[in-house]
Amino acid sequence: MDERLTIDLAAPEATLELGRRIGSMLKGGEFLALAGPLGAGKTLLMRGVAAGLGVNPREPVVSPTFVLVREYAGRVRLLHADAYRLGSIEELRQLGLEEQLSAGAVVAIEWADRFPDFAPESAVWVALESAAGARRATVRGPSAALAALSGADGAGGASAAGGRL
């Protein structure tokens, strides 16, 4: 069953930290679908995801808008794609991400909402929106995946009621 968390991100550091928390709970084979308008913080969130996956902090995580997919080596492989410039779901399929996912990589796509049918049922969706200069994230996905984010782990994290990182 899907669950939904709303998280207020008061400053860029909170976006990064949410990404780090998501990255540290990933085991491989997960699909992260990122949504939100231009400049919402998707790439910054991915910088955190990479950190949480143990990607070398010296490796710059930048927008894959022009190369379409970037690959990072962490505890598991991370494929970071951007659907912004793609014209169709076929072009997205041609990136070979489904195979990578089956092979145990983490696949994350910015602008995943442009082709929502591409995301598997088990995807974790993170929608970012601007909120008075800050950002708000709505995270939706299988309850098992979200438990690690909302868990009472003392990290001061999210809550289903709308916590603050």
Ligand SMILES: Nc1ncnc2c1ncn2[C@@H]1O[C@H](COP(=O)(O)OP(=O)(O)OP(=O)(O)O)[C@@H](O)[C@H]1O
């Ligand atoms: N919680 C936040 N509060 C305020 N600013 C934030 C927050 N999170 C991210 N930002 C800022 O938003 C800006 C855009 O971030 P980022 O490049 O990650 O967005 P994006 O969604 O990837 O954009 P694009 O759609 O162009 O790919 C950055 O300057 C970043 O610091």
Ligand SMILES: [Mg+2]
């Ligand atoms: Mg981006």
